[in-house]
Amino acid sequence: MSSHAGHVALITGAGRGIGRAIADAHAAAGARVAYVDYEPALAEEAAAAARERGCEAIALSADVADDEAVGLACRRAAEALGTIDILVNNAGISPKSGADGRRAQAWEMSPAEWRRVLDVNLTGAFNCMQAVVPGMREIGRGRIVSLSSVAGKTYCDIVGVHYAASKAALIGFTKHLAGELGPYGITINAVAPGRIDTPLVRGTAPEANEAARLATPLRRLGSPEDVANTCLFLTSDASGFVTGQVCDVAGGWLLT
Numbered sequence: 086m087s088s089h090a091g092h093v094a095l096i097t098g099a100g101r102g103i104g105r106a107i108a109d110a111h112a113a114a115g116a117r118v119a120y121v122d123y124e125p126a127l128a129e130e131a132a133a134a135a136r137e138r139g140c141e142a143i144a145l146s147a148d149v150a151d152d153e154a155v156g157l158a159c160r161r162a163a164e165a166l167g168t169i170d171i172l173v174n175n176a177g178i179s180p181k182s183g184a185d186g187r188r189a190q191a192w193e194m195s196p197a198e199w200r201r202v203l204d205v206n207l208t209g210a211f212n213c214m215q216a217v218v219p220g221m222r223e224i225g226r227g228r229i230v231s232l233s234s235v236a237g238k239t240y241c242d243i244v245g246v247h248y249a250a251s252k253a254a255l256i257g258f259t260k261h262l263a264g265e266l267g268p269y270g271i272t273i274n275a276v277a278p279g280r281i282d283t284p285l286v287r288g289t290a291p292e293a294n295e296a297a298r299l300a301t302p303l304r305r306l307g308s309p310e311d312v313a314n315t316c317l318f319l320t321s322d323a324s325g326f327v328t329g330q331v332c333d334v335a336g337g338w339l340l341t
């Protein structure tokens with residue numbers, strides 16, 4: 086499939102989990118892809134595997150919360166691959182407090198922990214958007230997708246309030262920017278995954294994952310590929326009249 090041939094995609098948190106599946110899906114669809122991750126070794130390994138499959142891919146290391154590092158990574162990606170016209174804000178964290186995988190309780194959460202989650206999950210998306218929008222405006226085409234969560238729309242007992250607030254804020258970010266960016270040919274949407282089987286979720290108590298599976302009408306956890314396929318549609322030419330939307334990828338779990 087070459088639905089994305091000629092396009093340049095930058096995916097954050099692309100070293101593993103959902104981000105890697107999104108980056109791999111874009112590479113397989115013909116895009117030139119920058120795999121960006123906080124962990125250089127993860128990004129290198131993922132991009133090298135894509136190159137072995139014949140795809141055009143580079144690895145870049147950046148903390149999305151650091152606006153200078155993000156600016157540098159985006160400049161390097163554009164120099165190596167061309168103007169970035171697809172951005173997927175996937176990098177995100179969901180810290181747990183206890184060794185038992187229990188979520189952080191709001192009343193025992195440190196201000197530093199609150200700030201770090203907001204800095205990565207929300208400000209990270211803002212930093213990346215600022216770095217790529219000038220190029221997208223120049224070429225008159227852009228696709229931005231951010232990873233929200235069903236936990237940003239309703240109560241979810243395995244995440245902390247910092248995570249829920251950051252994912253809810255990404256929905257406002259998406260809707261506001263749809264208005265600002267639309268006149269320049271740039272669409273922006275969000276996906277809201279349910280429980281997806283990734284290293285992040287494997288840190289959760291197995292009983293909680295089993296309860297989520299049973300509460301999901303489709304009776305399974307999602308796969309990273311389920312999320313990647315939805316992102317691939319939202320970054321394609323086929324979704325050109327879709328903007329400001331939040332698409333649940335949750336098997337019907339926590340319908341809101």
Ligand SMILES: NC(=O)c1ccc[n+]([C@@H]2O[C@H](COP(=O)([O-])OP(=O)(O)OC[C@H]3O[C@@H](n4cnc5c(N)ncnc54)[C@H](O)[C@@H]3O)[C@@H](O)[C@H]2O)c1
Nearest residue numbers: 098100101102103123148149176177234278280281283285
């Ligand atoms: N797994 C789920 O069930 C689920 C559900 C809803 C939403 N999400 C969201 O999907 C996204 C991906 O989740 P996942 O389960 O694949 O997570 P994960 O922890 O398995 O992978 C996250 C990746 O992001 C990277 N990363 C973390 N902080 C970073 C930073 N500051 N800068 C750059 N890279 C950073 C990590 O190194 C890692 O490679 C997150 O935004 C998460 O909140 C996940």
